[in-house]
Amino acid sequence: MAQADGGRVQALLRSEDKVLRRWVEAAETPLRGRLTTGELERTCSDLLAVLGEAVAGGGLDVTSAAYAGARGFLAELSRDWARRGFSPSETASAVFALKDALFAAADEDGEGGESGGDLATVLESSRWVDALGLVTFESFARAREQVISEQAEQLLELTTPVVKLWEGVVAVPLIGTLDSARTQIVMEKLLQTLVDTGSEHAIIDITGVPAVDTEVAQHLLKTVVAARLMGAECTISGIRPQIAQTIVMLGIEFGDITTKSTLADALLHAMRGTGVEVVRRRTGSR
Amino acid sequence: MERVPVLSLGDALLVSIQVDLQDNTVLALQEDLAERIVSTGARGVLIDISAVDIVDSFIGRMFASIAALSRLLDAETVVVGMRPAVAITLVELGLSLDGVRTALDVERGMKILRALSDRRGLPVADELDDDLVPVAEGGGPAAGA
Amino acid sequence: MTTSTGVEELPIRTGDDVVRVRQLVRARAQEVRLSLVDQTKLVTAASELARNTLVHGGSGTATVETLTRDGRSGIRAVFADEGPGIPDVDQALTPGWTSGSGLGLGLSGARKLVDEFAIDTAVGRGTTVTVVKWTR
DSSP states (O other), X not given: OTTOOSHHHHHHHHSHHHHHHHHXXXXXXXXXXXXXXXXXXXXXXXXXXXXXXXXXXHTTOTTSGGGHHHHHHHHHHHHHHHHTTXXXXXXXXXXXXXXXXXXXXXXXXXXXXTTOOSHHHHHHHHHHHHXXXXXXXXXXXXXXXXXXXXXXXXXXXXXXOOEEEETXXXXXXXXXXXXXXXXXXHXXXXXXXXXXXXXXXXXXXXXXXXXXXXHHHHHHHHHHHHXXXXXXXXXXXXXXXXXXXXXXXXXXXXXXXXXXXXXXXXXXXXXXXXXXXXXXXXXXXX | OOOOOEEEETTEEXXXXXXXXXXXXXXXXXXXXXXXXXXXXXXXXXXXXXXXXXOOHHHHHHHHHHHHHHHHTTOEEEEEOOOHHHHHHHHHHTOOOTXXXXXXXXXXXXXXXXXXXHHHSOOOGGGSOSSOOOBOTTSSBOTTO | OEEEEXXXXXXXXXXXXXXXXXXXXXXXXXXXXXXXXXXXXXXXHHHHXXXXXXXXXSSEEEEEEEEEETTEEEEEEXXXXXXXXXXXXXXXXXXXXXXXXXXXXXXHHHHHHSSEEEEEEETTTEEEEEEEEEOO
């Protein structure tokens, strides 16, 4: 592929009108009339113009700098069509349809034309169009990945609220499986909230956590120590029996860390720490 | 080399670190503090590190040393305002600053120092009953009076 | 494939140089948008290693560069000296082991704070420590 300077393909593209007409014809079938012929024609014509420039500047190497414009065009096309409900293979098929047009042109030129109409021309142009089709596929996948990672981030925000329970007491109720990365982000958020709200007590409630591994347990532990370095106290509440088993079996030293069985107990403990005493009113005294 | 200023605040010393700490600055601060505790008779030292963006093992060790030497000189040390990222890094580094008291901010640090000095200070008269008890060594009521 | 850009080198001869190395690493870490905690970890590691270069190596250099690999960015920092070298690397990497002047957290601590850590040392030839921290 590297030695291909694109001379043959360039020659084929020279009969622009014929190529365009055949391309539009071939591309229309997979798109099943969801795009007007006029619109498709305009798109193909624009793309053909950009590709003409690209081949002239960078040969058939679609990764070269001369293809920056063409790649941008294809990426935009992929995004636009995806938004309009085309599947990535439909978009790619429309690009692959360019092959039909190029092969037909090569066939015609076959009788003594400059491109030769031989196997080499067909192979060369076929590879080139494949590469172009893959560009649309890749940009589709990239756009998808971006959406997924954005959603994952939003989900993390949603599932880990740091809430204020009392003046000077903040808590993070953790729900679901904890992995190392998520635990780390939650813990950073909790510690930052201590600073932002001037709270001296933090509660990590893990009632909704089915299991922890060594790494997650270590992160919890480190958070408690980090909170202490910042001048705050951190209580862990809602440790399930299985998790307690894990912690003991893994030999993780929880040392002098305060643990409470429920979030309510932890809150009471924290409130006492801030000098608040909760009392029950005696009933029937009046 | 820059020197970190040490301010006198009542019976406490306040050190607010606002510069990028160089090792020699750290050592000089340690010496300055020891001298100032003795010359002012301070009972507490407050080190505000809310502007410090990294604490490595050398700086961390300074906090521990200052806490230890001030205790020898009958003063308590409180490190205040450590940033979350700094705290997380110190824990990862394996430095837990044992023996160093910490607080969220200067105000809370002062509260800790006041509480400590109240505890060891002479009892104030109006807290006691009418019949005053003689005071013995250590600040508490004499045993068997 | 890893590519590297913007190589900068600083000498480490005085305590002020250590501060300058920290500032350079911080600036470069901000450029590639490392999270605040990761920035702090990297700068702290750089501080430990720059001090080692100064104290144990006598003097040396710090080289900082930006890396890109598979769409992720990272910072590589290399600390090189031509000092006496480390006779027993395993021992030097043991947390708490100290050559005498510190807490023994310099090398072992720096290793815990970064994603990649490499040490090349020989007695009489000097020591080169390379660390890398990647964006999450």
